[in-house]
Amino acid sequence: MSIWELANPVRFMRLSGRVLPYVSVLTIVFLSVGLVWGFFFTPDDFRQGASVKIIYVHVPLAFLAINIYFMMFVTSLIWLIRRHHVSALAAKAAAPIGAFFTLAALISGALWGSTTWGTYWQWDPTLTSFLIMFIFYIGYIALWGSVDEPDKAADLTSILCLIGSVFAILSRYAVNFWSQGIHQGASLSLDKEENISNVFWLPLVTVMTGVFFLFLTLLLIRTRTEIRNRRITALQAREVL
């Protein structure tokens, strides 16, 4: 089966309806195991003490927040090139999830910062980039909300998403130029030397898998809602005629 078959809304509805229960169960299993493990059964860091436990919510949400934006970039590109409606609707459905995840990453990060850096907010490149990303999400959602014609809205938001992606990368370099960071580097790099130890790593990966499945579940639910709403509008339009 080719992935393009999902571009057919009817086929997408059928397949996503079949997959949805499994994905939801996986979400619940991974999240409950990972969160309980992370909260109750992990040791404290020798420098950061118990505050290291914030990593189990902060890092997965932040990681997903970036990748949701990337996913929206890809689906927007697919809409602009191949005009598959499901692709545009998936981008629309993903944006609020991304905004919520970004906000949660910002809040949990601020609380973490308050203990390890002694301040809730610092104009640090990583933090600033996340704040900019949050504003992008808000603008993107607002644009969807103010255009009535569905195809035009999909076009305009896709163009905005592409411009936004380019400028998100530019902003990232610009804020590096502008301020020295205090945010630690990647704790998840593939380089073994840099990695954090297994005691923290395993529960963290479990939560990350859980959050990924949560995103998938929400994305499927929301995309299905968008497709249904499209169908409602189409039926109502037929009625008027």
Next chain:
Amino acid sequence: MRALLIRELRLALRSGGGAGLGLAFFLIVVILVPFGVGPDSKILAKIAPGTLWIGALLACLLSLDRLFQADSEDGTLDILALSPLPLELLVAVKAFAHWLTTGLPLVIAAPVLAITLSLPGEVYFWLIASLAAGTPALSFIGAAGAAITVGVRRGGLLLSLLVLPLYIPTLIFGAKTATLAAEGGDPMPGLMLVLGLSLFTLALTPFAAAAALRSHLG
């Protein structure tokens, strides 16, 4: 093409065209800052580059929503789209005209206003250079934003929400150039980055804006 440029300039410079309005807005924003932070000339000198840059940015934004809106309302845009001129070029010309009527006056007015903020003498050159290099980027990024929001509900408000985050890199590089000069550092890399950003947006945003306009025209 030249005819279009002349038309744009004439429309903007006509009374009520908005070119003078942006300048006046810039003036009032910069004048408001000392009222907000107090008349201490040391603090004012420190924040002068940032203030002038933010003022320029807001003044630029103010006149952006008319960039395509007026032409879209009276149907000129449809006629222009039918002309042999590619839409990308049309956008570039309009953005360039916007810069000539909004950005350039700001660059000229900035040194005068800098006096009121007691900016140190040796920084003047770098401040003007960074504004001259960076304001085209503001017009070109703004053109893409204006093209996306033309004819959209609450378009003006949405335009600010969409465009201001895109201005962040330009603002950072531009203000940093002047700040570096004030602190005795080497401002050249900053200026090069601003210039690079302007050229980059010049090459990129007309395509995005034209794509958005095509979607509007249907």
Next chain:
Amino acid sequence: MIPELGRYAFSVLGAWGSSIGLVLIITVISIYRAKVSKAALTALEKQHKGK
């Protein structure tokens, strides 16, 4: 079995609470909107078949 959070209690519980809270909000919103649109669509389709 409750971990000793000590002086970090506020930030750890706050971060966990706000993150889980926000995630729950978006989940509830998504499910609620799905229910509403599903009900509306079923009603509309029934009406169409009735004609």
